[in-house]
Amino acid sequence: xxxxxxxxxxxxxxxxxxxxxxxxxxxxxxxxxxxxxxxxxxxxxxxxxxxxxxxxxxxxxxxxxxxxxxxxxxxxxxxxxxxxxxxxxxxxxxxxxxxxxxxxxxxxxxxxxxxxxxxxxxxxxxxxxxxxxxxxxxxxxxxxxxxxxxxxxxxxxxxxxxxxxxxxxxxxxxxxxxxxxxxxxxxxxxxxxxxxxxxxxxxxxxxxxxxxxxxxxxxxxxxxxxxxxxxxxxxxxxxxxxxxxxxxxxxxxxxxxxxxxx
Amino acid sequence: xxxxxxxxxxxxxxxxxxxxxxxxxxxxxxxxxxxxxxxxxxxxxxxxxxxxxxxxxxxxxxxxxxxxxxxxxxxxxxxxxxxxxxxxxxxxxxxxxxxxxxxxxxxxxxxxxxxxxxxxxxxxxxxxxxxxxxxxxxxxxxxxxxxxxxxxxxxxxxxxxxxxxxxxxxxxxxxxxxxxxxxxxxxxxxxxxxxxxxxxxxxxxxxxxxxxxxxxxxxxxxxxxxxxxxxxxxxxxxxxxxxxxxxxxxxxxxxxxxxxxxxxxxxxxxxxxxxxxxxxxxxxxxxxxxxxxxxxxxxxxxxxxxxxxxxxxxxxxxxxxxxxxxxxxxxxxxxxxxxxxxxxxxxxxxxxxxxxxxxxxxxxxxxxxxxxxxxxxxxxxxxxxxxxxxxxxxxxxxxxxxxxxxxxxxxxxxxxxxxxxxxxxxxxxxxxxxxxxxxxxxxxxxxxxxxxxxxxxxxxxxxxxxxxxxxxxx
Numbered sequence: 001x002x003x004x005x006x007x008x009x010x011x012x013x014x015x016x017x018x019x020x021x022x023x024x025x026x027x028x029x030x031x032x033x034x035x036x037x038x039x040x041x042x043x044x045x046x047x048x049x050x051x052x053x054x055x056x057x058x059x060x061x062x063x064x065x066x067x068x069x070x071x072x073x074x075x076x077x078x079x080x081x082x083x084x085x086x087x088x089x090x091x092x093x094x095x096x097x098x099x100x101x102x103x104x105x106x107x108x109x110x111x112x113x114x115x116x117x118x119x120x121x122x123x124x125x126x127x128x129x130x131x132x133x134x135x136x137x138x139x140x141x142x143x144x145x146x147x148x149x150x151x152x153x154x155x156x157x158x159x160x161x162x163x164x165x166x167x168x169x170x171x172x173x174x175x176x177x178x179x180x181x182x183x184x185x186x187x188x189x190x191x192x193x194x195x196x197x198x199x200x201x202x203x204x205x206x207x208x209x210x211x212x213x214x215x216x217x218x219x220x221x222x223x224x225x226x227x228x229x230x231x232x233x234x235x236x237x238x239x240x241x242x243x244x245x246x247x248x249x250x251x252x253x254x255x256x257x258x259x260x261x262x
Numbered sequence: 263x264x265x266x267x268x269x270x271x272x273x274x275x276x277x278x279x280x281x282x283x284x285x286x287x288x289x290x291x292x293x294x295x296x297x298x299x300x301x302x303x304x305x306x307x308x309x310x311x312x313x314x315x316x317x318x319x320x321x322x323x324x325x326x327x328x329x330x331x332x333x334x335x336x337x338x339x340x341x342x343x344x345x346x347x348x349x350x351x352x353x354x355x356x357x358x359x360x361x362x363x364x365x366x367x368x369x370x371x372x373x374x375x376x377x378x379x380x381x382x383x384x385x386x387x388x389x390x391x392x393x394x395x396x397x398x399x400x401x402x403x404x405x406x407x408x409x410x411x412x413x414x415x416x417x418x419x420x421x422x423x424x425x426x427x428x429x430x431x432x433x434x435x436x437x438x439x440x441x442x443x444x445x446x447x448x449x450x451x452x453x454x455x456x457x458x459x460x461x462x463x464x465x466x467x468x469x470x471x472x473x474x475x476x477x478x479x480x481x482x483x484x485x486x487x488x489x490x491x492x493x494x495x496x497x498x499x500x501x502x503x504x505x506x507x508x509x510x511x512x513x514x515x516x517x518x519x520x521x522x523x524x525x526x527x528x529x530x531x532x533x534x535x536x537x538x539x540x541x542x543x544x545x546x547x548x549x550x551x552x553x554x555x556x557x558x559x560x561x562x563x564x565x566x567x568x569x570x571x572x573x574x575x576x577x578x579x580x581x582x583x584x585x586x587x588x589x590x591x592x593x594x595x596x597x598x599x600x601x602x603x604x605x606x607x608x609x610x611x612x613x614x615x616x617x618x619x620x621x622x623x624x625x626x627x628x629x630x631x632x633x634x635x636x637x638x639x640x641x642x643x644x645x646x647x648x649x650x651x652x653x654x655x656x657x658x659x660x661x662x663x664x665x666x667x668x669x670x671x672x673x674x675x676x677x678x679x680x681x682x683x684x685x686x687x688x689x690x691x692x693x694x695x696x697x698x699x700x701x702x703x704x705x706x707x708x709x710x711x712x713x714x715x716x717x718x719x720x721x722x723x724x725x726x727x728x729x730x731x732x733x734x735x736x
Contacts, residue, residue: 021394044397083397194585194586195586195589196585198396198401198490199397199399199490200489200490201399201489201490202492203492204399
């Protein structure tokens with residue numbers, strides 16, 4: 001653990017997405033083009049919050065030397081950057097994407113942006129949430145690693161540093177898998193990695209003074225032309241009342257009526 | 263005087279009344295189904311389920327008022343319901359009537375972060391509010407363990423593990439919107455007001471805090487918020503006996519050390535917690551401690567308490583610093599109720615709630631343990647000893663026909679002993695159904711008579727949660 005010889009920079013880039021707060025009851029817009037976001041509480045994507053927490057813990061262990069929080073979108077994204085800064089990130093980068101283009105911004109665009117930033121900032125590690133709770137894509141970490149040709153360790157539930165490598169325990173369908181990845185690497189966080197600290201009032205005050213740089217995707221040479229068109233957004237069908245059945249014969253006849261059996 | 267009110271005959275809820283309620287609220291907000299009524303007829307206490315005749319879910323304060331007016335006109339009981347997590351049978355509909363489930367009114371209104379206040383409706387639970395606030399650096403620290411409705415907590419004057427530092431609901435409710443028995447809607451501190459202090463008129467807010475639904479229905483509460491502490495550290499300290507653990511607490515408080523939490527668990531409770539929450543603490547009287555504040559201050563406080571503990575024969579502190587570890591520790595503490603119940607499968611539990619001056623605490627706990635042994639029942643003890651408040655979770659044994667009798671014997675002795683040293687029979691759970699006689703002894707006849715006068719004035723038809731809190735006068 002730690003580095004030998006003169007202190008080398010270990011910069012961690014953390015992706016922070018502004019999403020509708022998990023506790024909000026989401027409503028579909030009457031025109032079915034999307035969900036209602038006006039006047040609705042938004043916050044930092046919970047998995048990204050876990051990523052920030054992990055980065056801060058790495059800095060407290062003197063493994064990371066600087067934490068840079070990144071968010072792509074309209075001006076309101078700066079709110080989540082301030083949250084990240086209050087938790088312990090050192091500075092922020094806001095990639096400005098206006099509202100109309102933000103509606104069609106996809107992981108493929110974000111991962112190109114993160115890849116370019118990683119090169120510019122000479123990052124040793126990129127860490128993002130495994131997925132955003134609005135689109136549930138679970139693509140950004142993987143695509144970013146591909147663009148950079150870096151190793152990826154996704155669904156991390158434990159991260160340890162051993163010399164030049166990372167030992168990451170991943171949550172997979174069959175249980176837990178531990179892998180060794182060389183740095184620099186891209187990681188995505190799973191729920192059980194840590195419990196993020198609360199931002200305290202003094203830290204929120206200090207965060208107001210930390211720097212947030214603004215850039216545009218074009219400054220990084222990234223094209224954010226729309227790839228995907230949303231045709232329709234609908235609520236799931238309303239749950240129907242159940243029917244109490246008296247006996248097996250009735251069950252069979254109802255199944256037959258509904259065409260589930262012959 | 264009380265005789266008049268308790269003798270009031272309430273009317274039945276007829277089909278016509280149900281139709282009237284459905285007309286006011288919409289039929290989807292009214293239910294007479296047996297499962298809805300059963301669910302709304304009991305809380306976490308051992309008091310038998312007494313289902314209401316009908317359950318309603320109003321969505322606005324105006325509708326709450328309309329329903330109450332109908333009930334008042336027909337002399338039908340109204341019982342407010344939040345999360346049903348009370349310990350004293352407060353929601354049991356012992357005289358039937360209408361249970362008013364307020365959880366559909368679930369908005370968090372008017373977060374004034376820089377003024378440290380927030381206004382909530384009854385459907386907002388404690389953890390919902392704290393999650394909502396989590397990126398503001400603020401929190402509402404009254405923590406009774408259950409994820410209760412904040413307005414319900416106001417109604418029972420709830421407290422919890424953080425009271426030693428932050429106080430109880432009494433100190434932290436700045437304003438209430440209440441619907442009275444005649445349907446009038448009032449704001450106890452005036453509409454939209456919430457200052458840190460006021461001398462304006464009678465303290466109506468604290469009249470309703472702790473009134474357990476007997477004076478009006480709370481439909482909105484303005485709460486005081488606090489900044490999250492910069493540093494938090496939790497520790498466990500084991501002691502050779504009860505006296506040394508409680509002495510440590512008393513001496514810590516008398517030194518003026520600002521503790522955030524001091525919780526006592528006796529060896530029976532540690533054993534239950536170890537089993538239920540998969541911990542491995544030494545099975546001996548223990549203190550769970552929490553320190554909050556700036557880093558330097560926390561370190562100083564830790565040193566000071568460590569010295570006191572060691573003087574009393576306490577062990578080294580076992581630390582829980584990371585948020586996950588602290589949450590696990592305090593969850594185990596809050597799961598004490600379930601941990602105790604699982605000592606005997608199929609049991610139900612009764613919690614005592616004696617709260618005494620801290621100088622009397624050691625003798626009260628030690629005497630209580632002797633009573634538990636004499637009665638031959640299981641009664642692990644856990645307590646907010648920083649407030650002089652301790653709970654014995656007395657567990658009934660379904661296989662022992664004498665178990666309930668023995669438990670009542672212990673509970674009564676504990677309560678009376680608390681009263682005899684100048685304490686109260688209920689520090690935080692409320693009077694509800696079971697502690698009415700003790701209230702008479704505690705407050706005295708004249709005090710209780712005054713409470714009946716207030717009750718009669720505010721609720722002349724005795725519809726507001728009848729049968730609760732106030733005892734019959736001799």
